[in-house]
Amino acid sequence: MSLGFQASPAGLLEYLQTSVVQLLTDPTQLSPGQGVLVGASALLVGAVLWSCCGGQRRNKVKLRAEFTPGKVYLHAPPPVKAIPCLTPFGMKLETYLRMADIPFEHMYGRSMGPKGKIPWIEYNGEAMGDSGLILEFLNREKGVDLNQSLSAADKAVSRAFTKMVEENTYWGLVEDRWIENFDKLQDLFELPWFVMFLIRSAKGKIKKTLWAHGIGRHTKDDLRGIIEKDLRAISNFLGTKPYLMGEEPTEVDAAVFGQLSEIVWATSGSYLHRIVTVDCPNLLAYCNRIKDRYWSDWDQLTNKTKKDQ
Template sequence: MAAATSGKVYFHVTPPVKAIPCLTPFGMKLETYLRITGIPYEPIYGRSMGPKGKIPWIEYNGEAMGDSGLIIELLNREKGVDLNQPLSDADKAVSRAFTKMVEENTYWGLTQYRWIDNFDKLQELFEIPWIAMLFMRRIRSNTKQKLMAHGIGRHSKDDLEGIIEKDLKAISTFLGAKPYLMGDEPTEVDAVVFGQLSEIVWTAPDSYLHRIVALDCPNLLAYCNRIKDRYWPDWDQLTGNTNTNQ
């Protein structure tokens, strides 16, 4: 636990790699939210799990808290922040629907691609020694079980890819020519969606996922670059990679 300072957000997250500042979409989501809102925070890089056995998590006023969605709700209350304030009730409902779609469905397509179909590329992606892959194999086994329990892991490769393609194209259709999903300025759902799409754009360059985002739905690629350029000016510094646009 960090030495707590009252009112300060200590953000526990995995360290940056060459591909992306964070290899969990929920870490990218939460940090993007912190950057959009301007809430001061201190990143604490590591792989320690939070109170719910996951990462990212935060410490705030001496308390540890997990789950990116609940963390955002807490910080909204504590910091008097509400990115969704300009939205109508109907728009808030749409935002929640997209949030749940990408986090409870689309996310598992990326999980299947990364942890099952391309497990042999994880050592390079995570920038870890080969011996650590023994531990990663245990995670892969647990991930297979989670995919089966969710149900999405029971589909054929073609069926799974078709499901995720519909998700991504739905986002693209709704985004259209708008700068952000709900209009001219970002709201909470943009942090959520960018968290998922950024992993596709910058960590899965040879995947069907990347093809959909970059080629079939170029407005999604432009959207990702728009958020990256506006809220991640230190991206190159964090990743040490000057060729980040895909």
């Protein structure tokens, strides 16, 4: 079937314009070729509009039918042998809940929250996403302020470190886990081989995400150098203090521990692991300090000891 236009972009555009005019004035006179072209164009435009608009809608999530008022239901991936949660933002959020002594219940799974990400929470029948915004909400709702002892300048430093580890350092962890060591994910995630086969396409998508972010455009050596500078900056600022901002933990410790805990316990053999555990031993001691203080059930969660019956 001939479509009836010259094989060039200009010819295609002119033919499409003519076809649209024909559709609007006398659709009965559309040729088969014009019908095909108009239909294909409509599908393409629809796909673009859905991607730009519909794709930005909040995800619909399934909520509990019954809930305890005032209780946080934490949706996060289930524990594995290496670590209680394989997302640094899950580790951050749960560490914060433990620091703030806020009652919560695990809702283990891999369902995405209202913003298409995990972790997320249910609270009083509502779904909330984004760990940072969840912390802000719970601070207001529960009257919690882990930063009450900090000056305005200290709070500014805390925010800077939080954003550094979550908007920059994090992507070094993503690259190391999903690109450099993808072949180790089956053991780390503790998933059957056929499941890993199904999610192999995620590697390509993550490469595109890293490229779009910008960090994926660097050479391997340059990328590693950037992340190493982040980690050494944390180490130098921490120094001999027990926590980043002093003698007691604050919100920034939940965020930094969330990222560093993944490196310490879930990246064995990587350059990240070497930096944190060998080159910067104060970071390893820092992680163990928070783990020992707030994660007394760590071994139970990771099945290193038997759970209470």
